[in-house]
Amino acid sequence: MLRVTGLDVFIDASHILRDVSLEVGERQVVCLVGRNGAGKTTTLRTIMGYRRPARGTIAFRDAALERMPTHAIAARGLAFSPEDSGIFADLTVAENIEIATWTRPTGRPGAERIARAYDVFPRLRGYAARGGTQLSGGERKMLSIARALALDPELLLLDEPFEGLSPAIIPTLAESLAAITRLGCGLLIAESNIHHVPPWTDRLYVIERGEIIFAGTLDQAHRDGSVLRVIGGKAS
Amino acid sequence: MLGGVFHAAVLFLVAAGLQLVFGVQRILNLACGSFYALGAYTGVSAVGWALGAGLPAPLFVLVLLAAGVALAAIGPPIERLLRTIYDRDEAFQLLLTFALVLMLEDVIRFVWGTAPVQLGGVYLVYGQARIASTTVPVYNLVVIAAGALIALGMGWFLARSRFGRIVRATAENREMAEALGVDMSRVYVRVFTLGVGLGTVGGALVIPATAAMNEMGIELIVEAFAVVVIGGLGSMRGAAAGALIVGVLKGVAIATWPEVEMLAIYVIVIAVLVLRPAGLFARATA
Numbered sequence: 001m002l003r004v005t006g007l008d009v010f011i012d013a014s015h016i017l018r019d020v021s022l023e024v025g026e027r028q029v030v031c032l033v034g035r036n037g038a039g040k041t042t043t044l045r046t047i048m049g050y051r052r053p054a055r056g057t058i059a060f061r062d063a064a065l066e067r068m069p070t071h072a073i074a075a076r077g078l079a080f081s082p083e084d085s086g087i088f089a090d091l092t093v094a095e096n097i098e099i100a101t102w103t104r105p106t107g108r109p110g111a112e113r114i115a116r117a118y119d120v121f122p123r124l125r126g127y128a129a130r131g132g133t134q135l136s137g138g139e140r141k142m143l144s145i146a147r148a149l150a151l152d153p154e155l156l157l158l159d160e161p162f163e164g165l166s167p168a169i170i171p172t173l174a175e176s177l178a179a180i181t182r183l184g185c186g187l188l189i190a191e192s193n194i195h196h197v198p199p200w201t202d203r204l205y206v207i208e209r210g211e212i213i214f215a216g217t218l219d220q221a222h223r224d225g226s227v228l229r230v231i232g233g234k235a236s
Numbered sequence: 237m238l239g240g241v242f243h244a245a246v247l248f249l250v251a252a253g254l255q256l257v258f259g260v261q262r263i264l265n266l267a268c269g270s271f272y273a274l275g276a277y278t279g280v281s282a283v284g285w286a287l288g289a290g291l292p293a294p295l296f297v298l299v300l301l302a303a304g305v306a307l308a309a310i311g312p313p314i315e316r317l318l319r320t321i322y323d324r325d326e327a328f329q330l331l332l333t334f335a336l337v338l339m340l341e342d343v344i345r346f347v348w349g350t351a352p353v354q355l356g357g358v359y360l361v362y363g364q365a366r367i368a369s370t371t372v373p374v375y376n377l378v379v380i381a382a383g384a385l386i387a388l389g390m391g392w393f394l395a396r397s398r399f400g401r402i403v404r405a406t407a408e409n410r411e412m413a414e415a416l417g418v419d420m421s422r423v424y425v426r427v428f429t430l431g432v433g434l435g436t437v438g439g440a441l442v443i444p445a446t447a448a449m450n451e452m453g454i455e456l457i458v459e460a461f462a463v464v465v466i467g468g469l470g471s472m473r474g475a476a477a478g479a480l481i482v483g484v485l486k487g488v489a490i491a492t493w494p495e496v497e498m499l500a501i502y503v504i505v506i507a508v509l510v511l512r513p514a515g516l517f518a519r520a521t522a
Contacts (some may be wrong), residue, residue, distance in 0.1 A: 048415055070414035079415070086412035088405045095401050102398050103417030151416060 001026045001186055002047070002078075002155055007056035009039075009046050009210075016042045018210045020056070023203075024155060029177075029187045031197045033221075033231055034207035040190035041083060043207070044157045047188075048080045049073045060155070075104055079148035083159040083190075085140040089132035093124055096132060096143055100151040108152050117146040120179045138169045142176070155186040162196040174198050194221065194231045206230060238367065240487020241480070242376040242445070245383025248479035249438030250456055251463040252390060252472060253431035259407045259470035260427045263318060264326065266333040268435045269457030270340035274310075275439025276448040277348050278303045280355045282440075287358075296358045296444070297378060304437030311429030318428070319421070337453065344450050352447040359444040379441050386434070387476050394472060403427060407470070459486075462501050466508050468515025477516060 002024040009017040017039050024030045034040050045051050047058055049070040058065040065073050074080075079100075088096050097117050101110035118125045121142045127135065135143060141161055148156055161177070162170055178200060181187060191197055197204060197218055204221050206214035214227045221227045254268045282303035283296045291299065314336065321328045362374035394400040406413040406423050414420055439452075446452075463482050467474025482501055489497040508515060 050411060069419075070411070071417050071419045074415055074417035082412065082415075086409055086415075088408050088412070090404045090408050091401060099401060099405055099413075099418075100416045102402070147416065 001028070001061060002188065003057075003059045004043075004047065005057045005059070007043070007046060007058070008054045009042055009051055010054055011042070011051070016210050017046070017053075020207070020210070020212055022205050022212065022215070024186050024188050025202070027181065027184055027186055028202040029181055029189070029198065029200060031201050031204045032188065032190045032207055033194055033197060033204060034190075034192065035231060036192055038207045039210040040192070040207055041159055042210075044080065044159050044188070044190055047073075047157060048078065071103075074151060077152075077154035078157060079151040079153035079155070080157045081141075081144040081148045081159065081161065083163065085137075085144040087132040087135065087140050087143055091132060092128065093130050093132070093135070093143055094128040097124075097147050097150045100147055104151050106152040113150045113152050116183065117150045120149060120176050120183075121146045138165045138173070141165065141173065145176070145180075149180060149183075149185070153185060155188060156180065158187065158189045160190055160192065162191065162193070170196065192231070194227075237484065237487055237491070238370070238372045238376060238380075239490070240484035241380050242483075243486060244479045244483025245380045246438045246442045247456070247459055247463060247483050248383055248387060248476055249434045249441075251460045251467070251475040251479050252387070253434035253438075254460050254464060255467075255470055255472060255475045256390075256434070257428055257431040258464075260403055261318075261322065261424055263322070263329050264333070265318075265431070266330060266457060267314075267336035267340060268431065269453035269455075269460065270337050271307075271310075271432050271435030271453075272439035272442075272456050273344060273448070273450065273453035274340060275304045275307055275436030276443045276452060277344055277353060277439075278307050278436070279440030279443040280353050280448050281348075283355055283358065283443075293358055293361045296361070297375070297441075300440040300443065301382075301437060304440035305433055307436040307440075308429050308433030311432035312425050314432070315425050315428040319424070322424075337457075341450055341453070348448070350450065352449045354447040355443050373445070375444055379445075382441060386437070387472075390472060399426070459501070462505050464515075465505050466516060468518035471515065471517040474515055474517030 004020060004022045007017050007020040020043055022032065032040050032043060042051065046053055047065065049065065049068055053066055060076055060078060063076055097114055101113050124142055124146055127139065145158060145161060161173060165173065177187065177198065199218065201218050204216060204218055205212050206221065206227050208230050214221060214224055250268055250272050254265060257263055257265050279300045283299050286296065286299045287293060318332065321332050359375055360373055362378065364371045365374050365377065394404060402418055402423065406418060410420060459482055463475060463478035466481055467478030481504060485500050485504065486497055489500045
């Protein structure tokens with residue numbers, strides 16, 4: 001469904017991504033694992049059209065995304081939840097979710113898309129009238145993902161969904177992500193902690209200093225010495 | 237005092253246009269005073285033409301409103317021009333919008349000449365009202381009501397309408413709005429045109445009470461910036477409160493001690509800058 005090939009990205013004069021290739025199949029769950037600063041966020045942001053690659057292609061179904069503006073990429077069915085959640089504090093929780101149903105009409109009615117978002121994150125239902133500033137960090141993550149889901153996407157890009165969450169909430173969020181995949185959505189998750197990678201992940205890429213150094217299953221990653229040297233052991 | 241509120245209503249419109257464009261597009265548009273001047277001149281010509289064509293005089297206020305709204309059509313091409321500087325330093329924005337001020341001044345000079353243009357004979361068409369021992373032209377009350385209605389309308393639009401919510405989301409986090417499928421260039425054109433329209437309507441409404449002069453744009457932009465500093469950059473409520481403060485203060489100063497008219501405004505501006513640098517109604521988020 002998504003095929004990234006040979007991506008080279010520069011930010012100012014720094015070479016941030018080197019020849020990055022990765023693939024997400026229909027309804028697949030793929031994790032991009034790496035330390036902070038390894039290039040995970042840049043990879044997701046380049047796919048979303050915030051950065052232009054110097055070389056390489058990004059194909060989504062039959063469309064070439066690498067020259068498309070961000071809103072057109074969203075219209076094709078890629079949704080994004082950034083690391084900082086990107087909640088609109090000026091809007092209520094309900095408005096945050098609703099906005100995605102206005103901008104991208106799909107075959108699914110808006111009310112159903114909103115209901116799906118609340119079904120996946122039932123906790124948000126009680127907060128619908130709250131402002132974006134009155135949420136905890138975990139609730140902001142949930143709202144950010146719920147809002148992305150309301151776009152009725154084919155593929156969700158999640159940047160560090162588990163970061164900064166209390167250990168008590170992590171299983172709840174993992175369950176919500178599993179529910180999203182059951183709705184037929186693909187997931188591309190950037191994650192710095194290999195212990196947060198859900199066991200039902202189809203494939204895992206490890207990125208280090210802007211290069212993909214490993215591609216394979218979670219089991220293979222756990223047995224790979226170079227992977228463990230980069231991201232193993234650390235519980236942060 | 238009521239003269240001050242009248243001035244505040246007009247000032248609010250221009251400041252609201254400035255706030256809206258800054259809040260969403262992050263452009264400090266010096267030219268919003270020129271839209272005001274252009275609205276004034278166009279208002280004079282439109283009413284002159286309409287009265288010549290046999291329009292009953294009491295309907296002139298509708299002609300002014302229509303002229304102001306129609307003039308907002310200059311918004312999209314000007315926004316097209318500003319698009320080149322969205323991602324550049326503020327200095328470029330100020331330079332380009334100041335260039336716009338000069339160009340629009342020349343447009344006015346070219347079309348209407350250098351002498352002030354006046355709209356005679358309609359100001360008092362609605363008569364005068366006696367309020368608390370002073371007489372006020374009823375037209376002033378009409379403009380105050382129009383300003384209040386537009387303020388309420390803007391408030392409803394931003395708080396309740398779909399596009400208003402998208403505008404607020406965009407103002408807060410442009411990249412996130414884009415990721416949710418919001419086409420920024422379309423939002424920008426509409427917001428900018430709305431901002432232009434607020435200025436041109438303000439200019440058109442003021443004109444029965446005063447003569448249209450080329451310097452009126454520059455004069456008003458200075459006051460509009462005072463309003464913005466007092467109210468807080470990017471805040472609509474701030475624009476309304478700031479316009480009332482500046483307008484009423486100016487009215488009172490002119491009536492009691494005309495020498496300090498400008499000074500009084502800037503004493504408030506400095507006080508706000510010292511005590512609440514972000515303005516009275518600053519947003520919690522940047």
